[in-house]
Amino acid sequence: MTPLPTAADVATAATRVAPHVRRTPILRADVDGRPVLLKLEHLQRSGSFKIRGALNALLSAEPPERVVTASGGNHGLGVATAAGVLGVPAVVYVPREVPESKARRIEATGAKLIRHGETYADAAVAARAEPGRYVHAYDDPAVVAGQGTATAEVVEDCQDVDAIVVAAGGGGLAAGTALAAGGRTVVTVEPTGCRAVHAALEAGTPVDVEIDSVASSALGATRIGEVPFAVLRTAGAVPLLVGDAEIVSAQERLWEEFRLRVEPAAAAPFAAWLAGRVPGELPCLVLCGANS
Known part of the structure; x- marks a missing residue:
């Protein structure tokens, strides 16, 4: 456990x-x-609390060569911003219907944005297949x-x-x-x-x-x-x-x-x-x- x-x-x-x-x-x-x-x-x-968890996850060990996540928007923006602070490339999967304002801000950080599926769960399945440190939106100590x-x-x-x-x-x-x-x-x-x-x-x-x-x-x-x-x-x-x-x-x-x-x-x-x-x-x- x-x-x-x-x-x-x-x-x-x-x-x-x-x-x-x-x-x-x-x-x-x-x-x-x-x-x-x-x-x-x-x-x-990043416009929400999400950068706090993302930063702690990335700073709790040696910075990875690449960070990957899935998000409905806010977590992805938090991870992308945190990765930018630490100089780590980021890939963010989001559902296809993600609000455009969130998608635009994720891309503005320099992260790679990939739209996939109808829900956060769909995006998460695809994101986990990517190489790199996967930062879960909430199920991570x-x-x-x-x-x-x-x-x-x-x-x-x-x-x-x-x-x-x-x-x-x-x-x-x-x-x-x-x-x-x-x-x-x-x-x-x-x-x-x-x-x-x-x-x-x-x-x-x-x-x-x-x-x-x-x-x-x-x-x-x-x-x-x-x-x-x-x-x-x-x-x-x-x-x-x-x-x-x-x-x-x-x-x-x-x-x-x-x-x-x-x-x-x-x-x-x-x-x-x-x-x-x-x-x-x-x-x-x-x-x-x-x-x-």
């Missing part, structure tokens, strides 16, 4: 990636008479530990926070959050049409799910990773679901109230919080990306 990452691994990852990532700000706000914290991770290099560095910053900067709320796809960010949360409540939020984490925690084992959501390009994993599942099950994460209409409304409100332009996936935690489903007196919502 693959060794699971630990809180100590997150601390090590934070030291590794700090020179190459932005320490994104936290906005303290009051909305509808309730306090809330917003971790502005959409301001991260080093990637999970790297993603946890965003929450490590939250806990260090705002010690009064009592819950961390993240959007969930394959579970990498959620698992990293659980490792770094220091015992605080961890809440995973998914669209009703992309519920890999929710379904797995409900079933007690990873299961395949159908994908149909406005946020599917970022949260469209058909199955949670084995590593994230093991971490989240042990951590007792609270899984929540939100509808597409709620996500779009939350996305619009973030722009109208704070002038924060984020992708649908990043608005999912705010949607759950607006609906009153998030526990805690002072939760922090991680706005995970802006690559719509």
Whole structure:
């Protein structure tokens, strides 16, 4: 069995990636008479948190001669950006229907972009046949530990926070959050049409799910990773679901109230919080990306 990452691994990852990532700000706000914290991770290099896990994976061993990955967009951009920082050639497989804005930015890093298949799973099968260091989007202990560095910053900067709320796809960010949360409540939020984490925690084992959501390009994993599942099950994460209409409304409100332009996936935690489903007196919502 693959060794699971630990809180100590997150601390090590934070030291590794700090020179190459932005320490994104936290906005303290009051909305509808309730306090809330917003971790502005959409301001991260590459436009999402994904560069954290990619960098940690590539820095945890000798840099490879070539890095390969598959992605719905954000992870591919994170890996391509990380590879560029380290001077490593990168190949990124994406589904044919990847948003053009994400495809264009991946190519702008100098990485080779290959469109293949209808889903992330299709692209991943093809990518694994390529030579080079394959960096999984979420089912990799080093990637999970790297993603946890965003929450490590939250806990260090705002010690009064009592819950961390993240959007969930394959579970990498959620698992990293659980490792770094220091015992605080961890809440995973998914669209009703992309519920890999929710379904797995409900079933007690990873299961395949159908994908149909406005946020599917970022949260469209058909199955949670084995590593994230093991971490989240042990951590007792609270899984929540939100509808597409709620996500779009939350996305619009973030722009109208704070002038924060984020992708649908990043608005999912705010949607759950607006609906009153998030526990805690002072939760922090991680706005995970802006690559719509």
